[in-house]
Amino acid sequence: MRWSALGLAIAAIVYLGNVMWFSPVDFLNGLAAFANNRAATDVPYGTGPRNQLDIYRPRGGAERLPVAVMFYGGTWKEGDRATYRFVGAALAKRGIVTVIPDYRVYPEVRFPDFLRDAAEAVRWTRDHAADYGGDPTKIVLIGHSAGAHIAAMLALDPQWLVNVGLNGRRDIRGMVGLAGPYDFLPLTDPKLKDIFGPADQRARTQPINFVDGKAAPIFVAAGTDDTTVDPGNTTRLARKIESRGGQVAAVLYPGVDHRTLIGTFSPLLRSRAPALDDTVRFIQDVTQALPPSSGKSFKRAPATTNAE
Template structure:
């Protein structure tokens, strides 16, 4: 009876942890020998600040810049302590920036902000024990869109003096919208602009040979961003000869794919181990080659 009941109890606790305020996940964030520096300014304004989670005593560690989601309309770096803590506890310097969102800005301003955060991270990684030449972009939902656009369209990082082919070791997209035309929601139509210019808003349209390696993952229970976004981008990258790994988690939906990084939900799927394996593969001395 106890053995049969235990999985139900764990699932109930995990479900509560995700339904409850995100403070539950943050309270259960990884412990360990790491430190966080809050509210570092990377550009003017209240949304131009970032937090850095750094393992203590490291040198030349991989660096991950994580972009959160929120439909390009909301979100706050403080909500994602559990992500920064999970990475820092595993020896990775994690940077989590805020960026401007609608209605303050529209496309492509949030991408320009994100590019500035990446440039800051590359220029300052060494202060926190990170190696600027081992930099990975990572995002969830709208943040995965941002990571993909910065990695695939060189214009945004190029405006900051960076080249994604040279300066980005890889990118991770969790439940990202990469190929989501036609637009249906009124607010999203306003955010992304005139119909005749929408092609330039889609990450899948910027796939070229030589793109940074990618790890793309989605939950098969996701009804917010269809997993086919991930499937189509992965197929396009593979057709271009680019390195890509993809993973689909049967038990996860749109929120649980990021929540599974936190300890209370980690048993649902190996999202964190999969991301870590990719980060270490693409930041190793030997070049990464897809096993897929």
């Protein structure tokens, strides 16, 4: 019997899973290890222990490739870039140089310090993308869950990238938000209240409040079965961007929950929703088009059912 590389990978993971405990993400990252796309790990972009990132580079030595900076979720309280190796490997396999940074989280920091870290990571990417085959003029931000909030804030509120010498409407080609919280007031959780500060200042923490129709193109997606972040965050943000004349594509994937959505970037769950295909298509569209200052928009929305 002849086995494909994918078949061998799955067999090895299943076998090991029978003899030792694995978390669900271990299974997803087990396949990513076979891809061997990590070009660099533990690269500092700042001075703190959580100001480090990993870079995933497509094989083949191509240059001037699109670049994604991916911010993971964790309720702004936790997370580890190594957990998302399967995301970096999936995007690199599709020809996208991918940077996954850690950033400081609660209780070490509160809003907006994690945005400052994220902006510094984008600045580092702009400065160093070419070292890994990426085109520094073709950067797209991606985020899942709390990471989608971070990506959206960088894309919609100009101040965070301006603080690191970047212009989001010139230097960012687009933003992808997966299962993101963009319009989540009022808060009831005590820790979230502490993270986002006094009630009279929380409006400045909401991405939806910074929509003016001038940001780079945005693709937002969520699963209809998400009980962690209300999918209404996705539809409300899309409607607001559209009402202001901005460029937006949105989709809700039937039967997909919060964690499964990002999990579909792995071959093990890819049949559940075409989130990877839609994300890659969006990145290709916005990076193949002329820069935002040219007035040319991305060509097409994801080939899935649009959110209502």
